[in-house]
């Protein structure tokens with residue numbers, strides 16, 4: 001059964017692939033699962049039809065028959081568990097890959113989100129500069145440790161996994177901040193993720209929404 005995901009009808013990132021439907025698109029492309037997309041406006045996201053799919057009125061969601069999921073991490077895990085290609089075959093390797101998914105979402109991404117909030121929503125506060133400096137240092141603290149762990153490996157734990165997918169997408173939001181470039185092995189890691197054919201297909205599909213062309217086949 002072809003799953004349907006939801007995505008922004010008009011993404012505020014202007015098609016840069018930063019919204020979280022990109023993770024789901026990427027995972028589906030990695031495993032070779034075709035999908036449909038329902039585009040939703042900001043208004044429609046807060047209406048009952050969408051709230052039945054997503055209690056917080058956000059994207060992405062995932063529908064497959066009777067199953068309706070929200071939370072990009074849960075959706076990517078669901079895809080990874082039901083298709084080959086995003087989790088290793090051995091039980092311990094799978095557990096470690098899932099650990100990296102949680103690390104991306106719970107340990108690395110939160111200060112990155114704080115930086116976005118401080119930049120875009122709190123820019124007018126008198127304490128903004130101090131807060132931005134603090135958050136940037138918290139991000140560096142996490143990236144230092146991640147950089148040491150990655151070392152000169154291509155991926156976090158053996159072959160590419162759903163853990164790398166989540167981590168690369170979380171790190172992508174840092175590109176404009178310049179912080180990622182302070183850690184050349186992490187910058188190269190993100191580039192490795194972005195140049196995977198599955199990422200490129202997912203990126204082109206979400207970009208097509210922004211520029212108003214049909215999604216590539």
Ligand code: GTB
Nearest residue numbers: 011012013018019020057058059060070071072073
């Ligand atoms: N924890 C949830 C998940 O991982 O699925 C978070 C979902 C979420 O934050 N969704 C956002 C949303 O629906 C879109 S992705 N926002 C609308 C709302 O809350 O009303 C976050 C996002 C938004 C914009 C950009 N951007 O413009 O760069 C990047 C990422």
